[in-house]
Amino acid sequence: MWARWWMACRVGAIALLLLAPMVGAVLSGYQIETHWQRPLWLALAVTVGTFFCSWLLQHIGWFDRFGGRAASSTPAVTIGQSGPRPLWILLAMALAIALPFVVGKYGMSVAILALIYILLGLGLNIVVGLAGLLDLGFVAFYAVGAYTYALGYHYWQLSFWLALPLGALLAGLFGMVLGFPVLRLHGDYLAIVTLGFGEIIRLVLNNWVAVTGGPNGVSVVFPTLFGLEFNRRAKQGGTPIHEFFGISYSSDHRAIFLYFLLLAVVGLLIIMVIRLKRMPIGRAWEALRENEVACRSLGIHHVTVKLSAFGLGAMVGGIGGVFFAALQGFVNPSSFTFFESAYILAIVVLGGMGSTTGVIAAAMVLTVLPELLRDFSDYRVLSVGIAMVLMMVWRPRGLRQRRRPFFALPTAAEENRAAALVPGVDGR
Amino acid sequence: MTPLLTVRGLTIRFGGVTALNQVDFAVQPGSITALIGPNGAGKTTVFNCVTGFYRADGGTIRLHAGQQDEEGLNLLTLLGEPVRWRDCWQPQRLAERLYYQMFGGPHLVNRAGVARTFQNIRLFNELTVMENLLVAQHTQVDAALLSGLLRSRRFLAKEEAALQRATEWLRFFALHGEANRLAGELPYGHQRRLEMARALCTNPRLLCLDEPAAGLNPNETRLLSQLILTLRDQFQVTILLIEHDMGMVMEISDHLVVLDHGEVIARGTPEEIQQNPRVLAAYLGTGAG
Ligand SMILES: Nc1ncnc2c1ncn2[C@@H]1O[C@H](COP(=O)(O)OP(=O)(O)OP(=O)(O)O)[C@@H](O)[C@H]1O
Numbered sequence: 052m053w054a055r056w057w058m059a060c061r062v063g064a065i066a067l068l069l070l071a072p073m074v075g076a077v078l079s080g081y082q083i084e085t086h087w088q089r090p091l092w093l094a095l096a097v098t099v100g101t102f103f104c105s106w107l108l109q110h111i112g113w114f115d116r117f118g119g120r121a122a123s124s125t126p127a128v129t130i131g132q133s134g135p136r137p138l139w140i141l142l143a144m145a146l147a148i149a150l151p152f153v154v155g156k157y158g159m160s161v162a163i164l165a166l167i168y169i170l171l172g173l174g175l176n177i178v179v180g181l182a183g184l185l186d187l188g189f190v191a192f193y194a195v196g197a198y199t200y201a202l203g204y205h206y207w208q209l210s211f212w213l214a215l216p217l218g219a220l221l222a223g224l225f226g227m228v229l230g231f232p233v234l235r236l237h238g239d240y241l242a243i244v245t246l247g248f249g250e251i252i253r254l255v256l257n258n259w260v261a262v263t264g265g266p267n268g269v270s271v272v273f274p275t276l277f278g279l280e281f282n283r284r285a286k287q288g289g290t291p292i293h294e295f296f297g298i299s300y301s302s303d304h305r306a307i308f309l310y311f312l313l314l315a316v317v318g319l320l321i322i323m324v325i326r327l328k329r330m331p332i333g334r335a336w337e338a339l340r341e342n343e344v345a346c347r348s349l350g351i352h353h354v355t356v357k358l359s360a361f362g363l364g365a366m367v368g369g370i371g372g373v374f375f376a377a378l379q380g381f382v383n384p385s386s387f388t389f390f391e392s393a394y395i396l397a398i399v400v401l402g403g404m405g406s407t408t409g410v411i412a413a414a415m416v417l418t419v420l421p422e423l424l425r426d427f428s429d430y431r432v433l434s435v436g437i438a439m440v441l442m443m444v445w446r447p448r449g450l451r452q453r454r455r456p457f458f459a460l461p462t463a464a465e466e467n468r469a470a471a472l473v474p475g476v477d478g479r
Numbered sequence: 480m481t482p483l484l485t486v487r488g489l490t491i492r493f494g495g496v497t498a499l500n501q502v503d504f505a506v507q508p509g510s511i512t513a514l515i516g517p518n519g520a521g522k523t524t525v526f527n528c529v530t531g532f533y534r535a536d537g538g539t540i541r542l543h544a545g546q547q548d549e550e551g552l553n554l555l556t557l558l559g560e561p562v563r564w565r566d567c568w569q570p571q572r573l574a575e576r577l578y579y580q581m582f583g584g585p586h587l588v589n590r591a592g593v594a595r596t597f598q599n600i601r602l603f604n605e606l607t608v609m610e611n612l613l614v615a616q617h618t619q620v621d622a623a624l625l626s627g628l629l630r631s632r633r634f635l636a637k638e639e640a641a642l643q644r645a646t647e648w649l650r651f652f653a654l655h656g657e658a659n660r661l662a663g664e665l666p667y668g669h670q671r672r673l674e675m676a677r678a679l680c681t682n683p684r685l686l687c688l689d690e691p692a693a694g695l696n697p698n699e700t701r702l703l704s705q706l707i708l709t710l711r712d713q714f715q716v717t718i719l720l721i722e723h724d725m726g727m728v729m730e731i732s733d734h735l736v737v738l739d740h741g742e743v744i745a746r747g748t749p750e751e752i753q754q755n756p757r758v759l760a761a762y763l764g765t766g767a768g
Pocket residue numbers: 493498516517518519520521522523524525598
């Protein structure tokens with residue numbers, strides 16, 4: 052009982068410290084009035100409220116769940132050969148292909164955004180979920196990709212199809228550049244440095260007006276498909292696609308084109324990520340997350356492993372950026388704020404760090420739900436925050452459990468041979 | 480016979496504390512050498528120096544594995560010795576030191592043929608038992624990104640071989656029934672064995688075991704002694720062992736090195752050590768010695 056009061060008092064004291072300057076000093080006209088009673092009353096309310104909430108939670112039994120989950124050390128991970136059933140995959144593919152013909156123009160833009168976030172989520176998942184390196188500046192690589200296309204087009208007429216690999220490479224390079232100084236950092240320190248890196252990139256883009264156009268941004272041309280344009284009239288020196296196929300012009304073509312291209316890229320990436328997890332490099336990432344010292348004692352060079360995670364994750368972010376630029380037709384630094392990094396991180400955490408399906412599901416939920424709930428858009432950030440807190444309480448491992456690959460051992464005939472080699476081992 | 484490992488004048492200080500002072504010992508190939516001593520004597524520190532996790536302040540650690548010259552391989556160079564001004568006159572040496580400063584570390588010691596286990600078990604808890612063993616074979620499989628993504632034939636063959644090797648070690652340690660369980664949820668004794676199996680997957684010449692019997696029951700300890708002997712006799716792995724279980728140490732080791740307060744106070748066969756008054760004094764804590 053006293054322990055609980057003590058905890059509540061501490062929370063109240065913190066609230067007082069925070070609230071005093073916020074509610075205690077009120078600007079009225081040109082004067083600052085002090086209202087000392089207000090923060091005191093609020094802090095008192097916080098203290099009593101904390102006490103009662105904690106009491107209530109314990110007596111309803113919710114608190115146990117909280118403590119119980121956190122304390123139990125046995126990891127809830129399933130081991131199995133197959134991911135989702137093939138039937139589900141087929142169904143998802145069919146839905147994805149049918150989508151453009153069902154939803155309207157607005158629905159398409161949401162779907163494209165969702166795909167971009169899936170891409171970003173899967174990229175960050177390599178760094179945070181697999182390699183366990185908390186990266187709060189992922190948006191930097193997204194920005195590098197977007198600006199590669201935008202500035203490349205602006206200065207050298209770089210085409211979308213060249214910008215795609217170039218943006219990926221450049222972002223990967225930036226990932227490694229970031230990776231080098233932070234090799235020795237872990238956890239919080241790493242998070243702070245990556246956060247700073249993300250801000251540096253944004254500030255450079257914002258302030259280097261002569262090259263990047265600063266806050267005014269750069270406009271981007273829409274990609275062409277084998278020289279066919281998606282304009283009503285030829286502007287980029289090719290043939291408009293509707294004239295080529297002899298159909299009437301529709302602005303939907305752009306969205307459909309971008310959607311299917313992204314779908315293909317995301318599909319490829321999913322296959323890549325699934326394979327990576329069963330490859331030496333993917334295993335090394337996860338091993339590094341679990342225990343760096345043990346990794347080094349086994350002949351694994353942690354530097355190359357970390358850099359490869361940063362580099363590959365950043366490459367995926369860069370690809371996402373190129374697509375983002377193509378979708379928007381315009382980029383400026385305000386699209387690449389810390390909020391964006393936090394949002395992508397929320398996708399990874401909600402999805403269950405390391406789980407591919409989980410990340411995909413979380414990306415869809417976090418892009419589609421805010422659109423459905425447009426009327427409550429003021430509460431978007433709040434609801435993400437609440438969702439994160441609830442997840443930490445009830446499903447600390449994310450929407451989906453992580454799954455580990457299953458290995459079938461070689462046959463029993465060899466087992467006998469091996470057993471004959473080592474007498475007395477089986478006598479357990 | 481040239482020893483497999485020679486440690487000469489090994490000294491390391493932490494702040495003002497001299498944790499190891501002029502430690503000399505040698506490990507003969509094909510032997511089981513035990514490092515014993517009271518708590519805090521510096522045994523684990525010796526391991527950390529030999530396997531490259533600590534940078535010694537003085538002395539040499541030479542490994543005579545493979546086809547090196549008479550001198551053997553100085554493991555300390557692998558960790559990246561500090562670059563000095565006078566190295567500027569010797570470009571090759573400067574380049575070597577710079578290279579190891581950048582890319583050196585304990586992983587190179589492991590690749591030279593020294594594997595270890597830890598006093599406090601360090602497994603990859605959220606990976607399965609099999610994955611733990613596959614991670615250990617990182618340098619033996621095809622780690623190239625493209626061949627893995629495209630599932631090249633070479634990649635698949637190497638993965639298959641790695642799986643085979645891992646399975647053999649699992650059988651050896653009677654863990655094959657648990658290949659697809661998470662390492663973190665194994666019972667304690669099994670975790671200890673898994674850590675040994677994982678170290679062996681790196682194909683070491685010298686295996687350093689830090690208190691492998693700690694926390695095991697007498698049955699498990701007996702099994703462990705037998706496994707260690709088999710490792711030496713049938714797999715030609717030389718073993719350097721830290722252990723507090725004197726029964727086990729005296730039974731299996733060929734040679735003992737006794738440390739106390741960072742200094743070697745005795746060396747010899749189990750019989751010699753058992754009669755050594757300094758060792759008895761160190762263990763019983765009397766002022767003699
Ligand atoms: N990283 C370090 N920093 C400071 N002091 C250290 C460090 N590592 C070891 N020491 C000191 O070195 C001494 C020897 O420690 P070590 O762990 O090698 O003992 P040990 O012989 O392995 O003991 P035990 O039987 O308890 O495992 C101790 O006094 C310890 O405090």
